[in-house]
Every structure is written in structure tokens, then in C-alpha cells.
Amino acid sequence: MSFQHVCVLGATGSIGISTLDVIARHPERMAVYAVSGHTRMELLAQQARDSAARVVLVPDEAARSRFLAAWQGGVLPEIRVGAQALADTAADPQVTTVMAAIIGAAGLPSALAAARAGKRVLLANKEALVAAGRIFMQAVQEGGAQLMPIDSEHSAIYQCLAGELPAEPGQPVAALRRLLVTASGGPFRSRSLAELDEVTPEQACAHPNWSMGRKISVDSATMLNKGLEVIEAHWLFSVPVEQIDVVVHPQSVIHSMVEYIDGSVMAQLGQPDMRTAIAYGLGFPERLYSGVGLLDLATMGRLDFEQPDFVRFPCLRLAYDALRSSQAACVTLNAANEIAVDRFLERQIGYTQIPAVIEHCLDRLNGRASQALEALEGVLELDSETRSLALDYCRVSARI
Numbered sequence: 205m206s207f208q209h210v211c212v213l214g215a216t217g218s219i220g221i222s223t224l225d226v227i228a229r230h231p232e233r234m235a236v237y238a239v240s241g242h243t244r245m246e247l248l249a250q251q252a253r254d255s256a257a258r259v260v261l262v263p264d265e266a267a268r269s270r271f272l273a274a275w276q277g278g279v280l281p282e283i284r285v286g287a288q289a290l291a292d293t294a295a296d297p298q299v300t301t302v303m304a305a306i307i308g309a310a311g312l313p314s315a316l317a318a319a320r321a322g323k324r325v326l327l328a329n330k331e332a333l334v335a336a337g338r339i340f341m342q343a344v345q346e347g348g349a350q351l352m353p354i355d356s357e358h359s360a361i362y363q364c365l366a367g368e369l370p371a372e373p374g375q376p377v378a379a380l381r382r383l384l385v386t387a388s389g390g391p392f393r394s395r396s397l398a399e400l401d402e403v404t405p406e407q408a409c410a411h412p413n414w415s416m417g418r419k420i421s422v423d424s425a426t427m428l429n430k431g432l433e434v435i436e437a438h439w440l441f442s443v444p445v446e447q448i449d450v451v452v453h454p455q456s457v458i459h460s461m462v463e464y465i466d467g468s469v470m471a472q473l474g475q476p477d478m479r480t481a482i483a484y485g486l487g488f489p490e491r492l493y494s495g496v497g498l499l500d501l502a503t504m505g506r507l508d509f510e511q512p513d514f515v516r517f518p519c520l521r522l523a524y525d526a527l528r529s530s531q532a533a534c535v536t537l538n539a540a541n542e543i544a545v546d547r548f549l550e551r552q553i554g555y556t557q558i559p560a561v562i563e564h565c566l567d568r569l570n571g572r573a574s575q576a577l578e579a580l581e582g583v584l585e586l587d588s589e590t591r592s593l594a595l596d597y598c599r600v601s602a603r604i
């Protein structure tokens with residue numbers, strides 16, 4: 205494999221930090237070309253210095269000033285400002301590889317630009333596929349990009365499909381019977397509906413197995429994250445919704461499974477550490493050392509499995525319904541959830557109101573379900589319409 209120049213979008217986040225950790229272990233194979241951050245400019249300055257990034261991406265002039273104030277000396281990287289710079293840098297001819305690890309639909313334009321420019325795209329930003337699956341997969345195909353899933357479940361499925369994947373992305377795997385996407389069940393796996401009413405952001409963010417950003421941690425608690433992952437799997441592997449099942453597996457050791465028509469089931473196991481999936485995406489088709497330690501099954505003792513509960517976790521049902529319904533419903537699901545989670549983290553709405561916000565938006569925008577979303581503009585328009593609707597709803601039902 206030739207030397208990789210990596211643009212790390214969302215470097216200051218949980219996935220970004222793990223990505224820089226893996227890259228730093230392989231200076232003979234890869235280097236950081238650019239890092240982006242939306243907040244935490246001190247951390248970004250530190251990362252840019254440590255990785256000797258040539259370009260730094262910041263959201264606005266105020267952030268640029270904070271970055272400069274935090275800069276500790278050494279060769280100052282080029283600073284590019286604004287959202288357009290993210291997409292432009294992802295498509296920069298000097299970049300071979302893009303880690304798309306911005307959170308939420310905000311990461312869609314830059315991930316899409318990387319796909320169109322034919323990069324190796326390490327896709328952590330699942331919201332890009334949820335909101336614009338068809339557009340994104342088409343861009344991958346037309347741009348000749350190499351798409352590597354970074355979500356642990358999808359990396360697991362990719363690894364279990366090795367040897368069976370069609371040469372052309374977007375084509376189905378002939379011998380596949382179903383995908384078994386595992387879910388930890390999050391911190392509230394065994395809580396009753398009544399107990400969920402008073403849940404705080406701190407409790408929702410305390411995931412039993414994985415350490416992640418706050419938004420995805422709440423998504424894991426509501427299991428909306430698993431719903432997004434079902435939609436993500438549908439697009440990544442061209443699998444119809446009827447062939448994608450979720451199985452709750454509290455230990456998070458099996459990261460997902462693939463069942464073939466002959467009855468054979470392949471599973472990928474490992475520690476709950478995203479560096480495994482990141483190293484796989486960076487190194488493919490080779491395997492790279494990731495820094496992840498040994499998996500000690502004997503100490504663990506047992507692996508458990510159970511059915512997901514669609515009553516206690518209505519967000520999972522809403523996501524399945526959206527996927528069955530339309531692309532527009534998926535856009536609305538995602539945007540409404542982003543607002544609802546943000547409002548919950550700001551203590552403006554209660555935990556059990558998150559699915560209510562999503563359901564309200566899906567109901568109100570139901571008429572748009574048949575709308576064809578063939579271009580990014582249509583997706584972004586519906587996304588912002590949903591956000592306004594969700595914000596209004598949250599304001600009315602706010603607790604304080």
C-alpha cells in the first residue's frame with residue numbers, strides 16, 4: 205500500500221483522538237495532512253503540533269484567534285476557516301485518505317466531497333449515510349472512492365464479508381441470509397419505562413462498555429444509535445431491511461455477525477476499542493497494530509444475548525419504520541433526533557421526550573415522505589425544516 209496523507213475531520217472528538225493515536229504508531233506508512241475541530245482549540249493546537257499537520261480547519265475567525273493564542277511555537281500550519289474549507293480539504297489532491305468523524309449531519313458535505321474526489325473514506329459519521337444514503341453511495345461509485353466503515357458493527361460486518369463482497373460497491377452479496385447487528389443495550393438495558401422518566405444526561409452518557417462522544421452516548425442509551433446503524437448497514441452493504449436484525453449482547457465483545465444461506469454464521473470479536481476498526485480501515489487490506497490489548501475470554505466467562513425491546517426503546521422502532529418508509533423519513537428521523545438529544549443534554553427536555561420529538565416531526569412531515577431526495581440541497585433543506593419543527597416542539601414541551 206502506498207503512503208497515506210490523512211485528513212482527520214473531527215480530530216478533537218472521540219474518534220478523531222483514537223485516529224491520531226493509530227496514525228502516530230505508523231510513521232513509515234502514513235502522516236497527518238489536516239486536522240479539524242469545531243471547539244476545543246487548545247486541544248486542536250496540541251494535535252496539530254504533535255502530528256505535524258500541514259493544514260488546520262477551524263469554524264470561524266474567533267476560533268482561529270483561539271487557535272493562534274493556544275499555539276505553542278514551531279512551524280505554524282496553514283489555517284483554513286469555515287465549513288466550505290472542510291469539504292475543499294477533504295477533496296484536496298494532496299490528501300489520499302479522509303477520516304469522516306464529524307458528528308451529525310454537519311459532517312455530510314465534507315464526507316460527500318471526499319467520496320466524490322475518490323479518496324479512501326473512513327466513514328465514522330453514520331448520520332451521512334442515514335440522511336443521504338443513496339446520494340453518498342452514488343458518489344462513492346462515481347468518484348471511485350474506497351469506502352471503509354468505521355462504526356464497530358459495520359467494520360465487523362465488512363470483516364465477516366471478506367471474500368464475498370462484490371467488486372462494485374452498492375451490489376448485494378449473493379450468499380447472504382441476514383446481518384445480525386449487535387447492541388449492548390446501553391446503560392438502561394434493564395430499566396423499566398417508568399424509571400426512565402427521571403434519567404439525567406450524566407446517567408445517559410455513562411455507557412457500560414464504550415467511551416464515546418456525548419451525542420452518540422445518548423443515542424446508545426435510547427438505542428436510536430442502533431436504528432441509525434441498521435440504516436447505515438442497509439446502504440453500506442445493499443441489504444434490504446428485512447434481512448437486518450438487531451440482537452442485544454450486553455458484553456459488546458461480538459461486534460456483529462453475518463449469516464450465510466448455508467447456515468454458517470461469522471462473527472468478529474474484540475475489545476470495545478474503536479482503534480481496531482480505525483486500524484482496519486487505515487491498513488486494509490493489511491492489518492496494522494492498533495494499540496488494542498488482548499481479548500481475555502476466560503476472564504469474561506460468558507457472552508449473553510437477548511431480543512431488543514421495541515416498547516422500552518421506541519427509537520429503535522422509529523428508525524426501522526423510517527427505513528421502511530422513505531429516504532425523507534430517515535432525514536427527518538436523524539435531524540429531529542439531533543435536536544432532541546441536544547435539548548436533553550441542555551436539560552431542556554426529559555429523556556423520554558426524545559422519541560416524542562422524533563415522532564412529532566415524522567408525523568408532521570409525513571407528506572414529504574414521497575419526496576425524491578436526489579440532490580444534497582433537498583436533503584439539507586428537509587434537514588433544516590425538521591430542525592425548526594423539532595426546536596418549536598421542544599420549546600413548547602420544555603421542562604423549565
Ligand code: NAD
Pocket residue numbers: 213214215216217218219220240241242243304305306307308310311328329330331354355356414415416417418419420478
Ligand atoms: P465527538 O462529539 O466526540 O466529536 C465530534 C467531532 O466533530 C469533534 O471534533 C467536533 O469538534 C466536531 N464537530 C462537532 N460539530 C461540528 C460542526 N458543526 N462542524 C464541524 N465539526 C463539528 O463525536 P464522536 O463520538 O467522535 O463521533 C464522531 C462520529 O463517529 C459520529 O458520527 C458518531 O456517530 C460516529 N461514531 C462514533 C463512535 C465512538 O466510539 N465515539 C463509534 C461509532 C461511530
Ligand code: MG
Pocket residue numbers: 355356357433
Ligand atoms: Mg456502533
